[in-house]
Amino acid sequence: MTLEQNQIQKLVSYLENFDKGNIINPSNINSKLGLKDKESQKLFSVLSSFGAFQHVYRYYCPNCNNLSYEIYNSLDEINKVEECEECYHDLPQEKYKYIAIYFKVIRDE
Numbered sequence: 535m536t537l538e539q540n541q542i543q544k545l546v547s548y549l550e551n552f553d554k555g556n557i558i559n560p561s562n563i564n565s566k567l568g569l570k571d572k573e574s575q576k577l578f579s580v581l582s583s584f585g586a587f588q589h590v591y592r593y594y595c596p597n598c599n600n601l602s603y604e605i606y607n608s609l610d611e612i613n614k615v616e617e618c619e620e621c622y623h624d625l626p627q628e629k630y631k632y633i634a635i636y637f638k639v640i641r642d643e
Contacts, residue, residue: 537577541567545577557590557605558637578637587637594632597623601634609633 537545544566552558560574569577581587591606598621606612612633617624626632 537567541569552639554639554641556639558587558639560635560637575635582637586639586641588640590636590638592634592636593618593625593629594634595621595623596626596632597621605636605638607638 545563548563548566549558558578560578561571563569563574563577564571567574578587579589582589588607591609591612592602592604593606593612593615594601595618598618600618600620602615602619604615604619606615609630613629615625615629
């Protein structure tokens, strides 16, 4: 995946709005940069490898179709969750099918 100069400028401009500790949904950047979901996920994963972001997770409830309010720092944390915080329905054992990946800003430079 290669970004054009104008995409890089838009990305930098977009990221300037976030402070350390803020959570970014990579799909929000798709329309700004003309990326697909897998491309924006890959982009943020690469940026995470440089220490700018950390993967964080939310679960998607297959019963009520809502994302969790809680943001989890690891997959182990999310695996301990047994019921939806919105509808209180039991979550399926195979939670990995219902995980949304977000990114937390961990560097403010």
